[in-house]
Amino acid sequence: MTRGSRPFERVSASPSPGAALRSRLPHGLPVAWRGLPIAAAARYRDPLVRDFFPMRRDEAATLAILIVAAALAFLPGLRELEFLGVAAFGWAMAGLMILSPALALWIVVRDRGERRDRDRDHDRDHDRDHGPGDGGAEGR
Amino acid sequence: MTTEWVLVILYLVGCVGIGVVASRRAQGSGDEYWVAGRRIGTAVNATAIMASLASGGSIIGVMGLAYQTGVPATLALFAGAVLGFPLASLLVARPLRNFGKYTITDFLGHRYAHGIVRALVPILIVVAFTTYMVAQLKAAGITAEALLGVPYEQAVVLATVVFILYVSLGGMLAITWTDVVQGALMLALVLGTALVMVLRAGSPLALIGEATAAAPALGQVAGQPVSHYLGHFVIWATAIPVMPHIVMRVYTARDARGARMSLNLAMLAYSALILAAVFVIVPVGKLGFPELVDADRVFLEVMRAEFPPAIRGVAVAAVLAAVMSTTDALFLACASAIAHDLVGGALGVQLRPRAAAWVRNLATVALGGLALAWALSPPELLSRFYTAGIGLLSAGLFVPLIAGLWWKRANRAGGIAALVVGSGSYVALLLFGAPWGLSPILLALPASALAMIVGAWIGGRDPGAVIDAVARLHAD
Numbered sequence: 001m002t003r004g005s006r007p008f009e010r011v012s013a014s015p016s017p018g019a020a021l022r023s024r025l026p027h028g029l030p031v032a033w034r035g036l037p038i039a040a041a042a043r044y045r046d047p048l049v050r051d052f053f054p055m056r057r058d059e060a061a062t063l064a065i066l067i068v069a070a071a072l073a074f075l076p077g078l079r080e081l082e083f084l085g086v087a088a089f090g091w092a093m094a095g096l097m098i099l100s101p102a103l104a105l106w107i108v109v110r111d112r113g114e115r116r117d118r119d120r121d122h123d124r125d126h127d128r129d130h131g132p133g134d135g136g137a138e139g140r
Numbered sequence: 141m142t143t144e145w146v147l148v149i150l151y152l153v154g155c156v157g158i159g160v161v162a163s164r165r166a167q168g169s170g171d172e173y174w175v176a177g178r179r180i181g182t183a184v185n186a187t188a189i190m191a192s193l194a195s196g197g198s199i200i201g202v203m204g205l206a207y208q209t210g211v212p213a214t215l216a217l218f219a220g221a222v223l224g225f226p227l228a229s230l231l232v233a234r235p236l237r238n239f240g241k242y243t244i245t246d247f248l249g250h251r252y253a254h255g256i257v258r259a260l261v262p263i264l265i266v267v268a269f270t271t272y273m274v275a276q277l278k279a280a281g282i283t284a285e286a287l288l289g290v291p292y293e294q295a296v297v298l299a300t301v302v303f304i305l306y307v308s309l310g311g312m313l314a315i316t317w318t319d320v321v322q323g324a325l326m327l328a329l330v331l332g333t334a335l336v337m338v339l340r341a342g343s344p345l346a347l348i349g350e351a352t353a354a355a356p357a358l359g360q361v362a363g364q365p366v367s368h369y370l371g372h373f374v375i376w377a378t379a380i381p382v383m384p385h386i387v388m389r390v391y392t393a394r395d396a397r398g399a400r401m402s403l404n405l406a407m408l409a410y411s412a413l414i415l416a417a418v419f420v421i422v423p424v425g426k427l428g429f430p431e432l433v434d435a436d437r438v439f440l441e442v443m444r445a446e447f448p449p450a451i452r453g454v455a456v457a458a459v460l461a462a463v464m465s466t467t468d469a470l471f472l473a474c475a476s477a478i479a480h481d482l483v484g485g486a487l488g489v490q491l492r493p494r495a496a497a498w499v500r501n502l503a504t505v506a507l508g509g510l511a512l513a514w515a516l517s518p519p520e521l522l523s524r525f526y527t528a529g530i531g532l533l534s535a536g537l538f539v540p541l542i543a544g545l546w547w548k549r550a551n552r553a554g555g556i557a558a559l560v561v562g563s564g565s566y567v568a569l570l571l572f573g574a575p576w577g578l579s580p581i582l583l584a585l586p587a588s589a590l591a592m593i594v595g596a597w598i599g600g601r602d603p604g605a606v607i608d609a610v611a612r613l614h615a616d
Contacts, residue, residue, distance in 0.1 A: 055230075070373070096219050101226055115616070
């Protein structure tokens with residue numbers, strides 16, 4: 001049996017890097033309080049999130065990246081810095097003009113690829129179960 | 141001048157010819173007329189969207205602005221529109237295409253079913269887009285006067301007659317076909333010119349470096365406050381997802397994925413157009429013609445100095461194409477706001493197909509007449525009027541549309557409140573001035589969002605059937 005193939009198999013006795021890092025953090029607060037902000041945020045976040053129609057994770061991430069990139073482009077310091085004679089603000093705007101449609105296009109293209117793979121798998125499963133030529137693409 | 145004239149006349153006759161050919165299909169039904177039967181492929185739709193957005197300002201204006209105020213300030217104005225398209229692709233394209241109607245009013249009137257919404261939305265569209273159309277007609281007149289020597293009034297009348305003919309005859313199909321030709325012409329001209337310049341200079345970075353060394357102001361941020369740039373950026377970023385002529389393009393796509401692909405491809409092409417103009421052609425103009433009194437002439441001076449008459453003729457046609465491709469889409473969007481949204485929606489008049497065709501043709505002619513009358517004696521600060529018009533659309537429609545598509549608690553009270561408070565506060569801030577020197581849109585949008593939240597809280601949740609119907613719009 002290969003390592004880690006059994007359910008709940010303990011593959012390492014050493015703590016995870018995250019746990020090791022947490023153990024070295026300063027413990028200024030009682031243990032019970034340290035998780036409080038996260039628990040409170042989760043408690044209020046869930047009903048808020050439930051009030052919105054779900055968005056795919058990659059699309060939500062793209063949206064967040066674009067908004068953050070646009071906000072960063074307007075940072076006051078970028079107006080003074082110059083590169084090749086053009087203010088960094090100008091380069092940031094140019095970058096945003098390429099980044100935003102390219103990122104959104106990549107999401108659509110990737111989605112199309114995933115869908116094609118899913119349809120192919122579905123057809124293969126259908127052919128295996130019912131034999132080829134048995135209306136494998138129906139319902140698509 | 142003869143070559144230029146021949147090319148322009150051929151081009152105008154071609155546009156009307158396309159309208160006549162398209163009319164055979166377009167006059168058949170509302171689906172065919174308003175959204176070209178929803179059969180437009182991705183590449184064609186992308187080129188048409190790019191052409192619709194790239195107005196005369198995107199060729200002549202962008203270069204003049206960069207020449208006068210520098211590269212960073214110019215890009216700040218155009219980057220907002222470019223960001224708006226991914227926002228439209230991510231937030232609006234899939235659910236609206238799945239909704240499958242013709243206009244943005246169709247969705248808002250369905251989501252917030254009330255007479256105020258069905259009447260106010262098309263009125264906002266007509267008010268905002270009429271100023272936009274007048275600005276485009278003025279650009280057509282000025283361009284023809286400057287390049288062909290035609291008197292301004294004659295050029296404006298000729299352009300309006302051509303628009304009315306091919307828009308009323310061929311609807312969205314004629315507009316799509318002409319926009320594809322116009323978009324391809326614009327891209328070929330600007331990217332081709334930039335490529336020639338880069339090959340001569342060796343690299344675009346060398347070109348911009350040399351130009352900013354000679355004229356440092358070209359690379360510096362002009363002395364406007366940040367809120368000025370931020371205001372323009374936000375107006376265009378939030379207006380694109382609600383612009384009726386862009387939303388109608390979403391409906392023309394074969395499916396939601398095609399609509400999203402078209403929007404993003406269009407924006408890559410648009411970005412390439414703007415960046416090539418600003419980073420390549422303007423530096424060449426600044427080096428060759430450092431003391432131009434009229435900055436808007438920089439592109440034409442570069443073309444005159446670098447290319448033979450036949451290419452200059454194509455340049456004239458491309459500038460007119462840029463103006464026309466935006467104006468025809470605006471004409472159709474305004475005609476749909478009157479004939480489809482107001483007459484068919486708000487007034488609830490049920491018309492037979494033949495009568496509906498008459499109404500939309502009359503609406504196109506009436507709008508053309510109104511825009512023409514205004515364009516013959518345009519106000520001095522027209523560009524301010526139309527930017528304000530786009531801001532009004534954004535302030536009034538962005539929050540109701542996005543909340544209506546994505547927020548389950550959005551309801552009729554919230555939608556009406558957001559629409560009225562957003563557009564009302566924007567107009568009030570424009571008239572009486574915004575505090576702290578802020579751009580009006582930076583206050584009107586939050587006011588609209590707040591009104592939506594308060595309205596949703598007061599009005600209670602919509603019935604489950606409404607929420608389920610909106611949920612189905614998000615399906616792949």
